[in-house]
Amino acid sequence: MKFQPTRCPCKSPECDSSPSFQYQRRGRFRRACDGREVQRFQCKRCKRTFSTQTFRVDYRLRQPALERRVFSSLISKVTQRQAARDLHCSRGLVARRNKTYGMHCRAFHEQMIFERGSSLSWSGCFLLDELETYEHNRRLKPLTVPVLVHKPSYCILYATVGKLPPRRPLSKANLRKLAALERAEGTRRSESRTKVAECFDVLEAITQKSGAVAVRTDEKHTYRALLQERFGERLLHSRTNSKVRRTFRNPLFAVNHTFAMLRDGLSRLVRRTWAGSKEREKLEWHLWIYAAWRNYVRPITNARPNETAAMVAGLAPRMLEVSELLQWKVPARSPHNERSQNPSRPPRAVP
Template sequence: PNQDCLFYNKNDHVIKAGFYYRKDDSRHIKRFKCKHCLKKFSLATFSTAYLQKKRRVNHQVRNLLSSGVSMRRIAILLDIHRTTVERKLLYLAQVARVKQQNILAELKNQVTHLQFDDLITIEHTKLKPLTVTLAVDKIKRTMLGVEVGTIPAFGHLSYKSVKKYGKRKCEHKATITKLFESIQKTISPDALIESDKHHFYASKVKKFFPKATHQQYDGGRSCIAGQGELKKKHFDPLFTLNHSCAMLRANINRLIRKTWCTTKNPMRLKDHLDIYIEFHNSVLLGHT
């Protein structure tokens, strides 16, 4: 606890110093003391929930955030303030990233069949679109990672976007680069990687996975309104990926196509995605 103490990492210099009752979750927390510098600390000192209040609702907030419930509705259901839900989102995202790293580190074998693609959503308005790059293990359906970045508006909205908000930075390539860097050690060098025929996917795959086989498929247009990821095909080679994207839209309120809830900050969308991915892998798929 006290890194200035020469004996802070020596177990024989630490003794018990009683306990205290934590009213927040009705637990008795043990205290300890260093015999050399006389500094005291407890089991809660190094916890990610240190100094946090309302610990009892953490698990419920995590489940509701991963089940299509908005942050305002969570505050109403749990009888807490909206600011509390915002703070829980940051904390749960931090915990989810650590758990996701542990899940990937504990995989018995490297991923041999990878699928990746982009999901388009918005930042408050359709004039400010965002790209969400997702990577999925086709065999086990494990969501390996996700990254969020800004992209300029396209089509008939591009002129209005530039006129109202100015030129928008394109982070599409940067998100794919960041995603591949984070999962590179998890993917087998000779893996089969599948995606659609985006014009720069091939160069990115070749850069990070030079020995892998990259198979690209034609992207199908949606034939049902609001079902962009669920293509009406006799055979969809990217079904696992498209199904995972559909689950993101179904279970993360701000990604639903017809919704009042929109993302105001791309970083909070990334936090929300990290929470759901850990929930998906550990609860829905049972990778604990």
């Protein structure tokens, strides 16, 4: 089927609020970088011209042949410097793609969650746990990465990154560095509670408004309080001591396994690595790239090669290719507040 634009990309309030979007075809052109033929259009209201390419993730990216390979480096434990050496491109290009793809993958996932809707019930329970890592300095700038996983499907529903206070005791040299750091950035306080609350907000948004919600976590006290605030009587909360052996029989296996996969797939999360994160924002983009690949592209397990986590969770009707995941831009939305605000729904992410 031929591509048909559903909105004007000019973003002016007049075009955005206009009830009927009308356009005209305005010839074609051939892209110099890959020879692909592209249809041009013109908006009948604002007269702005645009093309099929305007709506694609690789809009204005000049080396299309590299895109797939940069993406696969980012999910294959290759550091950004090594990817740049392998692909004969600059380190800046890899860093920019980390941002572009990270933001896109997050928007894509949120769109899929939105399309699934909260009225459809979820089978099984949800697991939440926090992975610990750091930015720049392991002792002075630790980070927490709360991840919400749907147990039967291993689907990563939400992941975020928050600051943690310095890990004490500190050496004399580190104490001096900490004093300088606090002068520059202020005291580093824990964001664990707010970031975990974000995960539970998402859980509240994606589940039905009535009926029980089953969640399993470890024994950290804040989880119980935050969950009770949101679900009250509907909450079925079970807790597992974090000292229980982390085998397949551990009730938190799905989330422990997700952490193990993240540590194996993301160069910056590998233990005792030279490639640790420098900035937490970039870690968050990188996490979303991995989450989207894990949910929509990678088979759920090696024994089930034709099924993805998103298919089991009811988020996608079929397995996607990386090229499909990275095909169409998705307007950014937040699962907390999108329910009623956006009457003009964007085109389906997976046709």
